[in-house]
Amino acid sequence: MSAHSINAPSSRQKWIAGSLVVVYALVTMIPLVWIMLTGFKSPADAISYPPKWVFDPTLEGYVNLFTTRTRQTQEFLAANPPQHWADEIVRQYDMVIVGPSKFGERFLNSVIIGFGSTFLSVFLGTLAAYAFSRFKIPLADDLLFFILSTRMMPPIAVAIPIFLMYRNLGLSDTHLGMIFLYTAVNISLAVWLLKGFIDEIPREYEEAALIDGYTRFQAFRKVVLPQAATGIASTAVFCLIFAWNEYAFAVLLTSATAQTAPPFIPTIIGIGGLDWPAVAAGATIFLLPVMIFTILLRKHLLRGITFGAVRK
Amino acid sequence: MAEIVVQNVRKEFGDFVAVRESSFTVGDGEFFMLLGPSGCGKTTTLRMIAGLELPTSGEIYLDGEEISQQPPSERDIAFVFQMFALYPHMNVRKNISYPLVSQGMPRAQVREKVAEVARILGIGDILDRPVGGLSGGDRQRVALGRAIVRVPKAFMMDEPLGALDAEFRERMAEELRALHDRMGATTVYVTHDQLEAMQMGDKIVVMNNAVVEQFGTPQEIYDKPATMFVADFIGSPPMNFLGFSGTLASGDTVAELGGHQMAMPELRESVAGNLVFGVRPEHIQLVTDGSYRGEVLATEYLGTTQVVTIRTPNGEVKARINSDQPVKMGEAVGLAFNPATVTLFDEGTGRALRSSLNEGVLHG
Numbered sequence: 001m002s003a004h005s006i007n008a009p010s011s012r013q014k015w016i017a018g019s020l021v022v023v024y025a026l027v028t029m030i031p032l033v034w035i036m037l038t039g040f041k042s043p044a045d046a047i048s049y050p051p052k053w054v055f056d057p058t059l060e061g062y063v064n065l066f067t068t069r070t071r072q073t074q075e076f077l078a079a080n081p082p083q084h085w086a087d088e089i090v091r092q093y094d095m096v097i098v099g100p101s102k103f104g105e106r107f108l109n110s111v112i113i114g115f116g117s118t119f120l121s122v123f124l125g126t127l128a129a130y131a132f133s134r135f136k137i138p139l140a141d142d143l144l145f146f147i148l149s150t151r152m153m154p155p156i157a158v159a160i161p162i163f164l165m166y167r168n169l170g171l172s173d174t175h176l177g178m179i180f181l182y183t184a185v186n187i188s189l190a191v192w193l194l195k196g197f198i199d200e201i202p203r204e205y206e207e208a209a210l211i212d213g214y215t216r217f218q219a220f221r222k223v224v225l226p227q228a229a230t231g232i233a234s235t236a237v238f239c240l241i242f243a244w245n246e247y248a249f250a251v252l253l254t255s256a257t258a259q260t261a262p263p264f265i266p267t268i269i270g271i272g273g274l275d276w277p278a279v280a281a282g283a284t285i286f287l288l289p290v291m292i293f294t295i296l297l298r299k300h301l302l303r304g305i306t307f308g309a310v311r312k
Numbered sequence: 313m314a315e316i317v318v319q320n321v322r323k324e325f326g327d328f329v330a331v332r333e334s335s336f337t338v339g340d341g342e343f344f345m346l347l348g349p350s351g352c353g354k355t356t357t358l359r360m361i362a363g364l365e366l367p368t369s370g371e372i373y374l375d376g377e378e379i380s381q382q383p384p385s386e387r388d389i390a391f392v393f394q395m396f397a398l399y400p401h402m403n404v405r406k407n408i409s410y411p412l413v414s415q416g417m418p419r420a421q422v423r424e425k426v427a428e429v430a431r432i433l434g435i436g437d438i439l440d441r442p443v444g445g446l447s448g449g450d451r452q453r454v455a456l457g458r459a460i461v462r463v464p465k466a467f468m469m470d471e472p473l474g475a476l477d478a479e480f481r482e483r484m485a486e487e488l489r490a491l492h493d494r495m496g497a498t499t500v501y502v503t504h505d506q507l508e509a510m511q512m513g514d515k516i517v518v519m520n521n522a523v524v525e526q527f528g529t530p531q532e533i534y535d536k537p538a539t540m541f542v543a544d545f546i547g548s549p550p551m552n553f554l555g556f557s558g559t560l561a562s563g564d565t566v567a568e569l570g571g572h573q574m575a576m577p578e579l580r581e582s583v584a585g586n587l588v589f590g591v592r593p594e595h596i597q598l599v600t601d602g603s604y605r606g607e608v609l610a611t612e613y614l615g616t617t618q619v620v621t622i623r624t625p626n627g628e629v630k631a632r633i634n635s636d637q638p639v640k641m642g643e644a645v646g647l648a649f650n651p652a653t654v655t656l657f658d659e660g661t662g663r664a665l666r667s668s669l670n671e672g673v674l675h676g
Contacts, residue, residue: 204397207364210384211391212458213414226401 032287038280046276060089061277065103065268065285069095103282106264111289112175113260114244117182121239122232124183125190126198130220132191133198134206144195147188155185156248163252175258178250182243189242190235197231198224233300237293244290261286314375314465314498315340316361321370321380323356330356333370334524336517338466338500343492345513346502349545353522354502355470361500362391362468374465385414390459392469396451398443398458405439408457415462429457432491448476452484456491466498473508485512506546510534518542528673536670537655540662543590549619551590554626555659559584567656570625572604575651577669586659589626593619595650596631598639602646611639622647 009017038046040057063086071094080096082088090097128147132140162181163172171177201224209219225232247262254260265282268275294301316338323331331353338344346354359365361372363384372380379387390411398407405426412422430436433453438446443454452472459467472488473481489512492499503509509516510530517527518541526538537543543551556569561582567574567589574589598620606624618635621628622645631647639645656665664670 202395202397204393204395205399207384208391208393208397208399208458209410210364211362211389212411213385213462215383215385218414223399 035280035287036284039277039284041277041280043273043275043277046280047274058089058277059086061275061279061281063089063097064275064278065281066101067097068099068101069093070098072096102259102264103261103268106259106261107285109175109254109258110244110260110262110286113178113182113258114240114289116175116179117186117243118236118240120179120183121186121190122194122236125187125194125235126225126228126232128187128191129194129198130224132195134203144192147191150184151188159249159252162249166253173254173256173258178254178258178260181249181253182239182246186239186242190239193235193238194228194231197228201227230300233297237297237301240293241290315373316466316498316500317371317373318357318361319371319373321357321360321367321372323353323360323365324368329522331360331367332522334519336524336527338498339515341496341498342514343489343512344498344500345509345516346500346519347506347509347513347516347545348504348519348525350504352519354504354517354519357519358468358470358500358502361466362389363387364391388465390462390464390467392455392459392467392472394471394474396455396475398451398454400443403440403442404435404446404454404457407443407454408439408461411458411462425461426457429461432460432494433457449480449484452476456488460491460495460497464497466500469499469501471502471504473503481508488512506548510546518545520545532673535653536664536673537590538664538670538673540588540590540657540659540664543655543657543664547592549593549630549632551592551655552596552629553657554589554591554624554629555586556589556626557586560587560656560665565651569604574604574649574654576654576656577652577667579656580666580668580671583656583658583665587665588657588659590655590657590664591629591649592653593630593632595653596629596633597648597650598622598631598633598637599646599648602648604647605644606647608639608641608643608645610641 037053039061040059041052041055042058042060045052045055067086067090069090074094077091077094077096082091087097131137132144137143166172166177166181169177171180205223205227206216206219209223210216214222245262246260250260251263254263261282265279265286268278268282318337319335320333321331321335322329322333334353334357346358348354356365360367360380363379363382363386367380370380371378374387374389384391399410402410408426408429409422412425417425426439427436430439433456435450435453435457438450438454443451446454452475455472469488473484476484485508501512513530515528516530516533518525518533520541526533526542528536533542534546537546537551540553543553554569556567558568560567560579562579564579565576567576567587569589576589594617604624606622606629608620609623609628610621612619612621613635616635617632618637618639620631620633620639622631624647629647633639652669655669656667657663658665
């Protein structure tokens with residue numbers, strides 16, 4: 001071993017590093033765990049003080065999240081025995097389920113708009129990044145700066161012009177309108193991130209493919225794309241997280257048709273008192289898609305998180 | 313296989329001229345070297361033949377067909393890159409079969425061809441390995457395999473040995489040459505290594521500053537350089553240049569350097585002004601008598617030969633002589649030049665003067 005080689009960490013160093021990671025994980029995980037637990041509490045347990053770590057789990061929050069209910073008279077309840085387990089849960093408050101809530105629909109809107117805009121951002125971003133990386137484009141530097149400059153203010157600063165514009169264009173409260181909006185916000189991030197990744201891929205690979213009898217587009221698809229997978233995956237995660245969590249524009253621009261889950265979840269509070277378990281259940285379900293998406297792509301993310309600075 | 317004719321090809325990148333009107337012909341089945349220092353335009357020329365760059369003007373003919381504006385995929389020319397450019401997300405077999413897959417060849421036939429190429433290159437045992445963990449030599453063989461598998465009209469090689477260790481280079485150079493002789497394929501090979509060029513090439517083009525300086529067999533380039541650049545670039549140590557001024561007429565066989573008569577091949581043109589008397593180190597003998605004398609500055613022992621540096625009235629020269637001839641530092645020695653191998657240059661343009669030696673070799 002030379003004097004410059006990096007020594008393997010000692011077991012003591014490993015132990016300290018490991019403990020720090022555990023402590024950090026605990027601190028950041030507690031709110032998440034609390035929300036997930038609250039989703040399974042009864043309304044009384046949810047607001048009890050001191051907070052309960054041990055409680056009888058119930059699906060009440062989830063039932064309330066997905067249904068609309070109404071209070072009924074004792075005679076009606078006696079005449080109509082409960083149909084299934086969810087019915088039984090609401091009967092303890094003299095209620096019956098009268099139909100599904102809007103949550104499913106709002107959640108679906110979030111999925112359509114979130115993944116739709118992520119796909120569009122990454123798709124357009126990859127093409128643009130490839131063009132900027134490989135071709136001589138007049139004023140390329142100025143164009144890239146212009147693309148970046150769209151990020152130089154908080155997007156909500158242009159809320160009013162966008163609100164007016166969307167009303168005139170008929171894009172208000174439409175899925176397409178929200179997909180376009182989130183794509184517009186994300187595209188600069190996508191172009192810049194992906195350009196970094198594509199710059200790192202040596203041109204010789206494409207040239208080899210051109211020589212091997214492929215067209216420029218085939219070379220892009222079969223040689224560049226697989227190698228840019230890391231960058232594409234991490235860019236997609238960033239785009240999805242923004243589009244998924246976006247609240248302000250969703251409140252402003254959507255209502256009956258295209259409302260996403262973030263503006264909907266707080267409205268649960270208003271239905272029949274402070275229903276914290278239902279809100280927590282909504283938040284938990286809302287978290288899942290991004291979690292699953294990130295876990296699926298984690299292999300790429302580990303390498304992609306350095307923004308293409310490191311190549312194996 | 314094919315003949316490649318490059319005619320008045322020019323390439324500009326914005327204001328920068330990478331290649332000035334260049335012309336040469338690569339004969340069918342030749343192993344053809346593009347030689348020059350880095351930045352001289354040799355790689356750009358190679359890339360234009362392959363179609364990776366389009367020439368600004370000029371024509372390139374492959375088997376008589378003008379191809380200079382065709383996309384690379386339609387030229388049927390294979391290219392071996394300096395850094396090999398093996399597809400990192402594919403294993404060895406997929407890399408080699410990739411050009412065949414693009415032609416839509418049936419799978420069974422692809423397998424057969426890949427197996428054959430693997431046998432030729434001796435890489436049958438690594439076919440299913442990923443390319444990431446391969447040694448430099450194996451990567452080189454896979455890159456060659458990808459080039460030869462589709463039996464193209466011609467091969468372009470861009471310093472293919474540049475990324476290899478010195479010890480491995482020699483072996484790969486031999487393998488490459490043997491592979492070429494066996495396939496008889498027209499090959500254009502870029503290198504900045506004059507030894508590699510002399511050792512492997514049937515023909516050499518020497519380029520410098522975007523210009524073709526000379527084009528010919530290794531012997532012609534070495535013995536009959538067309539310019540001072542070629543004379544200096546080829547050979548180690550390079551050709552000696554003795555500067556003098558004078559007036560020479562066509563038919564002269566003697567040049568006068570500082571009052572000494574120097575024999576030379578019969579001149580075929582008249583010239584006056586600052587001239588250069590060029591002689592290779594191995595064409596200088598050290599003699600005890602002799603009117604043209606110099607002082608020994610240094611000797612370098614190289615086994616069978618030694619290189620002696622001598623200060624003369626016309627500048628320092630290096631002589632390569634047998635190592636058994638005793639030479640002492642500071643000693644005054646007489647120099648004798650072999651007149652048949654002398655080349656005269658015009659110092660201003662660097663151009664070789666026409667003489668009975670280089671007749672028929674120089675162009676333009």
